Amino acid sequence: MRGRKRAAPKKRAAEEEEKKREEEGGGCGGGSSSGGDSKSPEELKKESTTKGASRGKRVKAPPKPKQEPEFFREKRNLEDLWQAAFPVGTEWENMDKLQEINWNFSNLEDAFEEGGELYGKTVYLFGSTEPQLLVVNGEQKVILIPIVVAVVSPIPPSDKIGIKSVQRENEEIVPMKAMKMAWVPYVPLENRQSRVDRLKTQIFTLGCTQRRSALKHLKTERVKQYDYCLPYFQPLKADDDEEDTVVNIMFPLEPPVVCDFDWELDNLEDFTDELIKDEALPEDQKDAFKDYVKEQVRETKKTQKQAREARRKAIEDMDPKTKAAFENMRFYKFYPVQTLDTPDISSVKVPYINRYYGKAHVVM
Incomplete structure (x- = not known):
């Protein structure tokens, strides 16, 4: 019993010594018992920062921008x-x-x-x-x-x-x-x-x-x-183009002679001489050009006649309902x-x- 009483003061002394070290900054959660190894708070803070940097600093990601709702035009x-x-x-x-x-x-x-x-x-x-x-x-x-x-x-x-x-x-x-x-x-x-x-x-x-x-x-x-x-x-009535007296001429030369000839208003001889005068047609092509224009006029008249006949026949063959539809x-x-x-x-x-x-x- 006496041995235990003598040990108590030593224990209290050790606890007081440990408490004193903590107050002086020498111990920090289990520091060294040797007074020569104690470190100041500034040194501990610097050491902690250095260790943290060596492990890599964790950067917090910036918050994602709030997306505005996307509207589509109806x-x-x-x-x-x-x-x-x-x-x-x-x-x-x-x-x-x-x-x-x-x-x-x-x-x-x-x-x-x-x-x-x-x-x-x-x-x-x-x-x-x-x-x-x-x-x-x-x-x-x-x-x-x-x-x-x-x-x-x-x-x-x-x-x-x-x-x-x-x-x-x-x-x-x-x-x-x-x-x-x-x-x-x-x-x-x-x-x-x-x-x-x-x-x-x-x-x-x-x-x-x-x-x-x-x-x-x-x-x-x-x-x-x-x-x-x-x-x-194909309308029931003839349009203006069907009775048109103008033919589009494209005489094959290099470059081609492109013009309009009206068989009712234009005199072919004078029309050709005018083109030669304007150097649009070589003089040695005069007869060939006139023959070409005559052929175009014949073809146009033939086409117009066929169109009139086709229209007449189409009207004759139409049933009343179809004819009324075209008229309206x-x-x-x-x-x-x-x-x-x-x-x-x-x-x-x-x-x-x-x-x-x-x-x-x-x-x-």
């Missing part, structure tokens, strides 16, 4: 209607130019809304382009203006395509399917999740299934046919509406459609 129900109408007669290499300007055909869309010109009617649409010199961003440049022609009719206006240009001597009238074209039903955006066979559409567009990627496998003449295509229409057909020609993104086209709008359709009843 598309209009008939927004792509004008693009569904194939731009007949537009060169393939120029197709992409139609997307360079943000054209807007909201006037065409509005025409199908209640109260519009085309509301509740059966309509056939085809597209085309008209090159015009316009001011774009302060500079003048040739722009292809897309136009859409709407034919109001209970039946298709035609199932044929005309192929004609100044460069082509002969005019061809071929079935649409020969050029991979056909009237196809247009489905508005809001109905595209429905079964097409259950829809009762009243809008048809002239479509073309010829793939641009396959053009390189076609002959040049075949590709050029598409450049000269025109939607064909109306043509609407739509130009893009003016927006901040589009050039001013107000001065270049014309009612003329093409050599077959003539002029539109209404220009929009």
Whole structure:
């Protein structure tokens, strides 16, 4: 018992000594008992910083920026209607130019809304382009203006395509399917999740299934046919072109002699001498040129006579319903509406459609 009492003061002394070391900074959670190895608080802080740096400092990642909700403009129900109408007669290499300007055909869309010109009617649409010199961003440049022609009719206006240009001597009238074209039903955006066979559409567009990627496998003449295509229409009454007395001349020389000759107003002898005087025609080609013009006049007159006969026979063979449809057909020609993104086209709008359709009843 006495031995334990003598040990107590020693224990208390050791505890007091340890407490004293901690107060002086010599011990820090189990430091050395030797007074010579004790370190000051500044040295311990520096040592701790050095060790932390050797292990690599942990950098806190910056907070991610809060993403704003992304809003998409809701598309209009008939927004792509004008693009569904194939731009007949537009060169393939120029197709992409139609997307360079943000054209807007909201006037065409509005025409199908209640109260519009085309509301509740059966309509056939085809597209085309008209090159015009316009001011774009302060500079003048040739722009292809897309136009859409709407034919109001209970039946298709035609199932044929005309192929004609100044460069082509002969005019061809071929079935649409020969050029991979056909009237196809247009489905508005809001109905595209429905079964097409259950829809009762009243809008048809002239479509073309010829793939641009396959053009390189076609002959040049075949590709050029598409450049000269025109939607064909044979009205019940003769148009001005059918009785036209002017022929387009392209006499084959290098360069060719291109001009218009009116067989009622122009004297062929004087007309030819004038070309020679203007050095547009070599004098040694005078007789050959005159023969060429006479042949063109004969061919034009023959074509016009055939057209009159074809029209007369077509009218005779028509049933009353079809005849009534042709008599009541109306043509609407739509130009893009003016927006901040589009050039001013107000001065270049014309009612003329093409050599077959003539002029539109209404220009929009």
